[in-house]
Amino acid sequence: MKNVNDFLDATYLKTPEQANISKLENDAVVQELLQNAVKNKYKCVMIRPEYVATAKQYLVKNKSKILVGTVIDFPEGTANLQEKLSQAQLAIDNGADDLDFVIDYQAFKNGELALVQNQVKECTLLGLQHHKTVKWIIETAALSNKEIIQITALVKNVVIRNFKETDYANVFVKSSTGFYKTKDNQPNGATPNAITLMLENATPLSVKASGGIKTLVEVLFYLEMGVKRIGTSAQNEIIAETELL
Numbered sequence: 107m108k109n110v111n112d113f114l115d116a117t118y119l120k121t122p123e124q125a126n127i128s129k130l131e132n133d134a135v136v137q138e139l140l141q142n143a144v145k146n147k148y149k150c151v152m153i154r155p156e157y158v159a160t161a162k163q164y165l166v167k168n169k170s171k172i173l174v175g176t177v178i179d180f181p182e183g184t185a186n187l188q189e190k191l192s193q194a195q196l197a198i199d200n201g202a203d204d205l206d207f208v209i210d211y212q213a214f215k216n217g218e219l220a221l222v223q224n225q226v227k228e229c230t231l232l233g234l235q236h237h238k239t240v241k242w243i244i245e246t247a248a249l250s251n252k253e254i255i256q257i258t259a260l261v262k263n264v265v266i267r268n269f270k271e272t273d274y275a276n277v278f279v280k281s282s283t284g285f286y287k288t289k290d291n292q293p294n295g296a297t298p299n300a301i302t303l304m305l306e307n308a309t310p311l312s313v314k315a316s317g318g319i320k321t322l323v324e325v326l327f328y329l330e331m332g333v334k335r336i337g338t339s340a341q342n343e344i345i346a347e348t349e350l351l
Contacts (some may be wrong), residue, residue, distance in 0.1 A: 110348060113334065115175055115204075115314070116143050116341040117152040119284070120219040136161070144168045146345050150175045150204055152337060155197050162201030164311055175204030178229070179183075181248065181283035183208030183245070186227050191232055198236045205233045206280060211248055214257050216323040226264045234273050241278040241314055241335075246300035247286045247293065254300055265311060279308045282317030296328065300319050303330075305332050322347035 118139050122132040127128060136157050143151045144165070153161055162173045169197040178193045179185040185297070194205050207229050214222045226242060233240035244260045246254055257318065258279050265277050282295040295317015304313045315328040316337025322344050323335050 110322065110329070110344065111147050112149055113329060113336050114148045114341055115150040115152045115316070115335055115337045115346070116146075116148040117153065117284075117316070117337050117339045119154055119177060119180065119339075121154070124152050128168040133231065137164075140164050140350045143172050144170045146341070148172055148341060149335065152176070152204070152206065154180075154249075155200070155288075158197055165220055168242070168261060171202035174201060175206060175239075175241075176202045177243075177283075178205055178207045180206075180208050180243075182212075182283035182341070183272055184212055190229050191196075194229060194232055198232075198238060202238065204239045204241065205229075206243055207269075208245065209245045209257065211245045211257065214260070215249070215253065219260065223260060223264050224280045226261055230265060230277060232268065233250060233278060234269060239276045239278070240259060241280040243280045243283055244304075245283060245286055245315075246281045246297070246304075247288050247295070251299070251303060252302045254309050258304050262311050272311075273346075274310045275312070276312060278312045278314045279304055280309055280316055280335075280337070281315040284317040284339070286317075286336075289308070295319065297332075298327070299330060301331060320344075 122129045152175040155176045157183050158176050174189050176197045179190050210222055244257045250351050261279050284295050286294045288294045295313040312334035314335035315333045319338045320340040
């Protein structure tokens with residue numbers, strides 16, 4: 107069996123308001139995430155931008171090679187290019203390794219393809235120039251099957267047109283924020299159908315499955331499909347499952 111820890115982006119992206127706790131309590135949740143990450147050697151910790159500098163310092167102090175990832179223009183993706191770039195530059199300055207941008211899927215759905223293509227190009231360029239991994243969150247729950255195919259292909263084609271083959275490994279298409287509100291409690295994250303469509307249309311870029319992944323069975327299923335990263339906030343439960351095997 108694959109060592110699942112090597113593929114996990116251990117995630118905590120709630121604000122104190124969303125978690126219904128105080129800022130101090132929220133800080134403590136992030137601190138616990140970092141402690142567990144060092145212990146379990148996850149691939150990456152995925153946290154909100156305001157925690158990046160603290161996380162980087164903690165991991166360096168503990169001589170850990172775990173990556174620090176953060177989200178840009180999260181979770182709506184509707185900020186303009188300059189705002190996206192400013193947020194990303196601040197995250198880079200604070201020590202982030204992975205930049206997970208929310209694509210402007212609303213603009214895409216409205217047919218503003220040139221705007222979306224330009225954002226993908228410029229934000230990816232900024233990340234790659236600083237030797238960062240860039241992931242584009244397409245928010246599959248907001249898209250039809252056809253739109254998932256088209257927006258995945260859009261990201262891929264922008265990267266192929268503008269960057270070198272050696273850069274491809276550092277650009278991902280990612281399924282979900284995990285914060286999208288669906289109707290009738292439909293899944294708002296990774297689904298086998300969405301991930302299949304992404305894998306079929308992202309190559310040579312990699313795919314990250316995220317949103318609603320809570321069990322070891324699901325992790326292994328998506329890894330077997332061919333995803334290269336798994337975003338989950340249930341990392342503790344998943345690791346506990348691996349220890350029972």
